[in-house]
Amino acid sequence: MADQNGHTDPAPSVDVMAGVPFPAAPPPIYVCTLTPDLEAKAREELQEKPEWRLRDVQALRDMILKEHSSLRTRLDDAFLLRFLRARKFDYDRALQLLLNYHSSRRAWPEVFQDLKPSTVKHVLELGFLTVLPRPDPQGRYVLCLRPGKWTPNDYPFVDNIRAIYLTLEKLIQPEETQVNGIVILVDYTGVGLSQASNPGPLLAKKVVSILQDGFPIRIKAVNIINEPRIFKGIFAIIKPFLKEKMAERFVLHGSDLSSLHRVIPRSVLPQEYGGVDGRLDMTAWTRTLLEAEEEFVVEFCQPEPLEGALMPDSLLFEGEQPEDSYRSLRSQLYYCY
Incomplete structure (x- = not known):
């Protein structure tokens, strides 16, 4: 009671x-x-x-x-x-x-129109993201992203963002996550120039702005592993939009899994990352989201929730990025590659 x-x-x-x-x-x-x-x-x-x-x-x-x-x-x-x-x-x-x-x-x-798990089933089944079944010793669930699984010709990058947002919405429901926060693990294995240059700075700004200023979740660490040389260019796109506190939470481990194990114990990680918790299972989290279809329909597939409120500057995304910016971006990524 x-x-x-x-x-x-x-x-x-x-x-x-x-x-x-x-x-x-x-x-x-x-x-x-x-x-x-x-x-x-x-x-x-x-x-x-x-x-x-x-x-x-x-x-x-x-x-x-x-x-x-x-x-x-x-x-x-x-x-x-x-x-x-x-x-x-x-x-x-x-x-x-x-x-x-x-x-x-x-x-x-x-991103938000008709936002429900069935619309991103292809992203989930491809293995772009999952949530590891065991939280770390601090009680934080680990959101695992594998951008190398995405091929730009298969579907637009915005579908990946939709899948991430749905995952965060599901993760934030338990009170323990609201208190403990989450950890993000990004495996850049297989990421090349086509994946790195596709989102662009405008898309990067949108994602970072929402995660920092538009979603009620505490991101306690972002661990990057197996990052290629091109990641220098990728991070150069993201960093200008990160607040200092968030930028400090990015940790680059390279291929040194022993470094990763110091922040995420092997007992939490799957075998692919030097862990002991079996092979990386993509099906459990996919099933969790798909079984929550109805609650997302109620939450996100209703009329516009906002009337008459002004949006802060950080969430104003109108306008296309000038072509020169994309040309400069690709040149920078080619240099890193």
């Missing part, structure tokens, strides 16, 4: 060996599922006080209703808590993050 602060006994931990590798979605009525250790971590790192939690949620809800009454958004406790935790319970910053979250849908319709 939940107490007056919305706290209940924590749900039993998920047994990944029993064939249920990922946490289930939270119940529709909010009850706190954080363990005492995670509550202590949230208090220390996120300024979250259990005795004030629902008061803080109500304060954010009141701000939305008063200042942005035309914003069609979820207002339930569990949803608003994601934004408070992502901004360390700073009401103003949490509100801005929520507005950015909705603004990105209007700013980038080719």
Whole structure:
């Protein structure tokens, strides 16, 4: 039973060996599922006080209703808590993050229109991304990206972004992810000039802007492995859009897996990356997303959620990138290659 602060006994931990590798979605009525250790971590790192939690949620809800009454958004406790935790319970910053979250849908319709797992089934089955079944010792799930699996002639890069966004939406549901954050592992095996130059700086800016300023998730580290020489040019595209704190979280390991094992233990990694957790299984996460089809239809396949709100400069993407920029980009990548 939940107490007056919305706290209940924590749900039993998920047994990944029993064939249920990922946490289930939270119940529709909010009850706190954080363990005492995670509550202590949230208090220390996120300024979250259990005795004030629902008061803080109500304060954010009141701000939305008063200042942005035309914003069609979820207002339930569990949803608003994601934004408070992502901004360390700073009401103003949490509100801005929520507005950015909705603004990105209007700013980038080719990503968010009709966004549901069945529309990116080809990306999932190709092996472009997955989530490793075991979290690391800090409780952080590992999102594994393999851009070398993508061939530009097969489908547009925006489909990869749609798959990443759906994955983040699913990952952020459990409260433990909201507190612990996630880790990203990018394996650049097989990436050549065609993959590196295809997205371009405008697309890179869109992706980085949404991840930094438009989504309520804590990205704690981005580990790059097997990066080719061309990665110098790829990172040169991304870095100008990264905030200093995020840029510092990028770690380049090259082909030295022992370096990777110091930050992601071998017990978490599949055999391909020197781990002991079997072969990399792409099917479990694909199944998890596809089975959540209906919840994404409800969340993303509805009328425009934003009315009358102004988008911040970081989320204004109108206009094409000048041809000179692409020419310069390709020259830089050829030099690195």
